[in-house]
Amino acid sequence: MSFQEGARAGERAMRAVFPPTPLLRNDMLSARYGADVWLKREDLSPVRSYKLRGAFNAMRKVMQDDAVFVCASAGNHAQGVAYMCKHFGVRGVIFMPVTTPQQKIMKTQMFGGDRVEVRLTGDYFDDTLASSQAFCAEAGAHFLSPFDDEDVIEGQASVAVEIEAQLGHAPDHIILPVGGGGLSAGTRSYFGDQVHYTFVEPSGATSLADAVAAGAPVDVSPINTFVDGAAVAKIGQRTFARLASVDPSDVLDIAEDRICTTIIDMLNVEGVVLEPAGALAIEALADVVDQIKGKTVVCVTSGGNFDFERLPEVKERAQRYSGVKKYFILRMPQRPGALKDFLNILGPEDDIARFEYLKKSARNFGSVLIGIETLRSENFDRFLAALDAEGFTYTDITNDETLAQFVI
Template identity: 30%
Template sequence: MDDAPVTRADIDAAAERLRGHAVRTPLLNAPLLDAAFGRRIFVKAENLQKTGSFKFRGAFNALSQLGPGARGAVAFSSGNHAQGVALAAWMMRIPAVIVMPADAPAVKIDNTRAYGAKVVLYDRAREDRDAIGAALVAERRLELVRPFDDPRVIAGQGTCGLEIGEDLPEGVDEVLVCCGGGGLTSGVAIALAGRATVRPVEPKGFDDVSRSLLLGERVRNDKATGSICDAILTPAPGEMTFPIMSTLCGPGIAVSDEEALRAMALAWHHLRIVLEPGGAVALAAGLFHHDGNVAVIATGGNVDRAVFERALARG
């Protein structure tokens, strides 16, 4: 991939920018969970990252490279990228405008505003977030920080893969990643190339990346809503991320909402960590759709109380 938009060197540089700003999250393991499933399961706890998800990594790396004349940043997100950009902008003392779907969890909207960003809500099923973002860029002369199709963001997310590579025990050669547009998946795949196979995990009915990898071309989902995994409901793989994933990733896995809820309950019971549905699909795949030792990335923990209680009811 000589012409790749992101290289291992870019990820190494991002790690230096993030040093002292991002949390180096742990790779967790629970012996009783291993015993219950008859194999070893390692969980990279990115729910413990600043803002409660891995998204802070890419946001901070991107904003730290804005030119001195930048008037601020605009981003569109269902919540986790929104919070990452909002906090990074607050840390750098620049304004941020975030375009969020009106059906995003209230905790994500509230937290984004609490970090000081201006929130613009839109209808996920009827309005085009890209068009809204483009209008804000033109009107206010802000710089657009895309949630996944941005080399600065991909490199920042790839730092999660660097840490996994340093901590991953021998005998674990697959890493499952919660996947929306593919920024984290492609960044981690670059970071772990030659060390482990990275596989994207999506909700059933929204498995555009898995289907695209099978067909060898980008395909879209038929609908925009209909899963509790709001954090990873994207219309199609990224134009920038798909070539990386098609070159470096293994086949995708799709899990049900019910499996995501069960994974949330098991993560709480065995690891005492809080996950949101979209942040738990990789763990769900590792538990219910994998038969060997595996590492998974728990990508976020920004969940409304009612949804978390619904998950815990699964036992």
């Protein structure tokens, strides 16, 4: 059986569990980029990500009544495995780091019900993974990799099978988020050379780009885990074998703060809730606009498991990236009227979002941490010019990551 035949067989079998996710044309993005832009809405699967596809396909091939399935995950893979354990009526043991947010633990338990046991172990994922694999060896259980497994790759390729059926043909261009590579490997293996691909990674975890450059998977630790659904330190051996020949120019990375602008935009304008990894493909449209003019383009929105407690952070990152919010350390003269002089510098579209005035001594100047929001980024040109004209001394700390961890 060819890879394509296997992917189609897996996709047909999935229909007993859940319907195809929608493929929806997006008018806003189509008009913005001059292309026929479609969104493959994996955020609308039963577990709000595509991960249950690979879990289903791998589990169905080794299914036995007394089977025990094990995975190590703090996110979408855990939820997909839990959902499928309940569907198949088998036992699942899911290992999660002790630091996993309670919301993710609860969702995993909800999807798995009494068929799943969640074990919290290790502060870091590597420790969690080691514990899960040790348990597998001891109990004779089946370990379910989140991406580095041929059956998982074949299962993720069902996304491509559905796209082809829903469009009636292969798209001209497809944009895929990349973490461990399961979705990308499956999609590329299914469509082959008839499609132009763009693979998108978060800037803080460029495991595919580094592997392509080195000719083999490499560990890119330490990684930035903000885009948790695609923050993988080392791409899989099996997935890379299917991606090794990609053109390096087709592998992009996008800054974490920039991704936040798409999350906010899709939420405010389209009412679509995306997790950071789910927004990657849409944000990449701006980087390939010359390639996609007049073409049929599919962006895979890989997941929508967004914890709304993160929304203030996402908004903050989006504003800083867009240049409409900045932070400064300002030297304020210790004299009557100095604060009023500063306030008079603010324009009609400027607002103070943060103000901490620390007078630690009787010195002539005091330090102020101040955050300014404005409606348009160009307003800061006038604001900074006015500060200079009035003789204020200041330091822009907006992009100072070390200071930001402590004061922003």
